[in-house]
Amino acid sequence: MxxxxxxxxxxxxxxxxxxxxxxxxxxxxxxxxxxxxxxxxxxxxxxxxxxxxxxxxxxxxxxxxxxxxxxxxxxxxxxxxxxxxxxxxxxxxxxxxxxxxxxxxxxxxxxxxxxxxxxxxxxxxxxxxxxxxxxxxxxxxxxxxxxxxGCYPTAAALGIAPLLQAGLVETSDIIINAASGISGAGRTPSPQHHFPERNETYEPYAIGSHRHAPEIQQTLETISGNPVQLLFVPHLIPMDRGILETIYLKPRSAVTLDDAINAYERAYSGKPFVRLRLNNLPGTKYVANTNFADIAVKLYNGRFVVVSAIDNMVKxxxxxxxxxxxxxxxxxxxxxxx
Ligand SMILES: NC(=O)c1ccc[n+]([C@@H]2O[C@H](COP(=O)([O-])OP(=O)(O)OC[C@H]3O[C@@H](n4cnc5c(N)ncnc54)[C@H](OP(=O)(O)O)[C@@H]3O)[C@@H](O)[C@H]2O)c1
Structure with a gap:
């Protein structure tokens, strides 16, 4: 062996x-x-x-x-x-x-x-x-x-890339609303990550300046072969581990939810760590301490809403x-x- x-x-x-x-x-x-x-x-x-x-x-x-x-x-x-x-x-x-x-x-x-x-x-x-x-x-x-x-870029790329690859969504209208548990900041202490600072509060940070934004953009452009524009808004949430991203994308004309589901099924067929949640929605609890990424897609008022969850420390x-x-x-x- x-x-x-x-x-x-x-x-x-x-x-x-x-x-x-x-x-x-x-x-x-x-x-x-x-x-x-x-x-x-x-x-x-x-x-x-x-x-x-x-x-x-x-x-x-x-x-x-x-x-x-x-x-x-x-x-x-x-x-x-x-x-x-x-x-x-x-x-x-x-x-x-x-x-x-x-x-x-x-x-x-x-x-x-x-x-x-x-x-x-x-x-x-x-x-x-x-x-x-x-x-x-x-x-x-x-x-x-x-x-x-990176942790946010993994959840984002897995959630978005199949739709871009299949040409189903506008490339200039992608909004990623993301939240991470506090272990994402590492074990090295810093005042803004002390328990009283982070407990019982849910806050955005680094809007427009988070270093994972250019990484997400680079990955999506490499996979799709097209320029991509996105808004990435990260938040910290008082839990030890987990990332959940809710992603809003605009379908191109005549694109249906079935087209999107087919794109995910094609992209992740035979991929052992992506689970498509077609009948319910992902949550951080269901991927905690696993290497899985759970992904769901819905069509709502003319937008695809994609939810992508991983454990930041594992996947x-x-x-x-x-x-x-x-x-x-x-x-x-x-x-x-x-
Ligand atoms: N935490 C997450 O969820 C996560 C997810 C994806 C990627 N990452 C990335 O993974 C890397 C490690 O993250 P982490 O969360 O494990 O960080 P961490 O808990 O802060 O640990 C980093 C370790 O690196 C060592 N270190 C710090 N400064 C150093 C220096 N100047 N030279 C040599 N060693 C140094 C320290 O060990 P000693 O003091 O014992 O040498 C420290 O324990 C980071 O680049 C982070 O961005 C983290």
Missing amino acids: KHIRVAIIGATGYTSLETIRWLLKHPNVTITYLASRKQEQPISELFPELLGRIQLPIAPFDIDAIKKAADAAFLCLPHVAAMEHVPPLLDAGLKVIDLSADYRLKDAASYEKWYKHAHSDVKNLSAAVYGLPEFFAAEIKNARFVSNP GAAGQAIENMNLMFGLPETAGLL
């Missing part, structure tokens, strides 16, 4: 914990290296749910040791830190899956505009394959380096990263994920 030795870089954050939890149950994987700048305590003291399940020490980022220990690396680092760690890992011959945003936007100038930082690894920017398996599986299978999509991060690893190593897409 194929066996993959995995290193996790940035081991003390939320997406790392999620990656560890899933990989401990993966039949083809052993976690062999946990890298962090903090080295004081075992990972199971930091995350008590791992007690008795993983004995590895946390170690510094030592590329020679990682090269000996691992075949693949998951980068669970913030942007900018990720692009400092990717080149040595690729040079060491590992397959790399980056969960950060550093390699998602294909244009270095656009990266600098949105992330307020010059891109320091432009060479690998073009080598990175965007890891949305429902649309780019063929490229992912041949990739040595995958840039894992929006660690689960999709493992799905990508499976494809990169020739394993079944679902290995360790159902």
Whole structure:
């Protein structure tokens, strides 16, 4: 049986914990290296749910040791830190899956505009394959380096792309109303994410300035081959995990609900992690702790209303990263994920 030795870089954050939890149950994987700048305590003291399940020490980022220990690396680092760690890992011959945003936007100038930082690894920017398996599986299978999509962009692309691909909707009239649980902001503390700030309130943020907007646009333009204009309005909602997006699109003339349903059925036939909810509506509870994306479409007063729900930590991060690893190593897409 194929066996993959995995290193996790940035081991003390939320997406790392999620990656560890899933990989401990993966039949083809052993976690062999946990890298962090903090080295004081075992990972199971930091995350008590791992007690008795993983004995590895946390170690510094030592590329020679990682090269000996691992075949693949998951980068669970913030942007900018990720692009400092990717080149040595690729040079060491590992397959790399980056969960950060550093390699998602294909244009270095656009990266600098949105992330307020010059891109320091432009060479690998073009080598990175965007890891949305429902649309780019063929490229992912041949990739040595995958840039894992953002959480909001995953739910948005899965909800919108089939309608654009089939030419059923106006490309300049797309409104995405999105909400995320607080784990989307990571484990690194910040005052605006303290419990009293976020509890019992539902608020929009970053209207017109959220960095996931250009990523969504780029993905939809790549898939559809046409320019796309969209409004993306994110909100924070006081729950641990989950993303739900309600998306409004204008049908082209004479397009029916059946046309839309057929487009989704064609796009997701044989795709194990997209569930079409034709008789009821998605909710975050039904995808929590799973790698599924649940999607529904309705036609209401001349608009398609699409609802797309994922778990931001699973299909929006660690689960999709493992799905990508499976494809990169020739394993079944679902290995360790159902
Ligand atoms: N949370 C989500 O739902 C989600 C979804 C999709 C994508 N992402 C992306 O995934 C990445 C990780 O997110 P997360 O939620 O796991 O973040 P997190 O909980 O804040 O963890 C990030 C980890 O990276 C390490 N780190 C921080 N700054 C660093 C630096 N300058 N150099 C080296 N290591 C550094 C820290 O570990 P040490 O202090 O131990 O070194 C920290 O525990 C981010 O790029 C995020 O945008 C997150």
